[in-house]
Amino acid sequence: MxxxxxxxxxxxxxxxxxxxxxxxxxxxxxxxxxxxxxxxxxxxxxxxxxxxxxxxxxxxxxxxxxxxxxxxxxxxxxxxxxxxISLTGQFAAVDEILTGRENLVLIARLRHLKDPGTIADDLLGRFSLTGAATRKVSEYSGGMRRRLDIAMSLIGNxxxxxxxxxxxxxxxxxxxxxxxxxxxxxxxxxxxxxxxxxxxxxxxxxxxxxxxxxxxxxxxxxxxxxxxxLPPATVEYVEKQPTLEDVFLTLVGDDGEHPAATPSPAPTSEDPR
The missing domain is CATH 3.40.50.300 (P-loop containing nucleotide triphosphate hydrolases)
Known part of the structure; x- marks a missing residue:
């Protein structure tokens, strides 16, 4: 029971x-x-x-x-x-010759699902890959390949x-x-x-x-x-320093657009005196 x-x-x-x-x-x-x-x-x-x-x-x-x-x-x-279930192994199982969208459409067709194009487009949007949909996977970064791999695993819900x-x-x-x-x-x-x-x-x-x-x-x-x-922590005053992750995300941002990176002023040959 x-x-x-x-x-x-x-x-x-x-x-x-x-x-x-x-x-x-x-x-x-x-x-x-x-x-x-x-x-x-x-x-x-x-x-x-x-x-x-x-x-x-x-x-x-x-x-x-x-x-x-x-x-x-x-x-x-x-x-x-x-x-x-769906299983995603340690290394991305994607076809580098195909585009991101073609990879998703292929899996949807192999699963005999209706309207594979719509399924592919929905997953591309869900995993922020719409802008790279028509690029060959060989041009993807490691993170993009992994996201595509996970998206492929979700076909069929x-x-x-x-x-x-x-x-x-x-x-x-x-x-x-x-x-x-x-x-x-x-x-x-x-x-x-x-x-x-x-x-x-x-x-x-x-x-x-x-x-x-x-x-x-x-x-x-x-x-x-x-x-x-573990034993209870002892309370001490410690100046909070940013972690490496704080620094990385501030400089690079979640989308890699360098939100906090400010260009240094160009050197000048003028004498300030």
Missing amino acids: TTTKQRDQAIDVRGLTKSYKTLRVLRGVDFSVARGSIFALLGSNGAGKTTVVKILSTLLKADAGTAEVNGLDVVTRAAEVRES PPLIFLDEPTTGLDPQGRIEVWQAVKELAGQGTTVLLTTQHLDEAEHLADRIAILHQGRIIVNGTLTELKRL
Whole structure:
């Protein structure tokens, strides 16, 4: 019997284990993800994050344990699970020969959707790519490619999207662009599970954070709950200095238009005396 709590979960994982010969990658993983939330699976390289995503997306079978995605068992109802999710890997899977719009139209046609042109145009607007719609993807920046990749993943309106290391290899501006896109996804009701090894990324994006270490979830909670695990901070007067992110965004801006950059006055040969 399915409970109300279970219906509110987009993902429910219990006792997941996986080994590759003698290497135990997952050693009993348990967590759940609420619908419409951003859940970050945080861990270093080799912690098992990608293995979890592969199991949940039916690309890999666990040795033991259970996993449900959108209320569907990933083993017995794998085909239905695949229809209800989208997976974006660590590197953008886009066709660089085609334009951004052509990439989106292609995927919409492969999914046998009506009016692929309208679908493509809507997603280009949603991810701020309309101005680059007719440019070949080979001319896109890393952040633009990643946003296009995520947009392609949303064709068909899947209720759940997996983002495996979504900002791998991106520069600071590209990371910020992807972060904004992910926040917009959740704001429109899409459930997002992202894996990352970047602490600031999990802190910036996630409603809940689970730390995966040596194949186990060692802590799972909101950022506030995780901070409570440490001793209370002592209060001291410290002059507030701008962070590097403050400096970067002030100089570059969210759209890269240099809002605060003021040109220096041109040198003059006149003697002020």
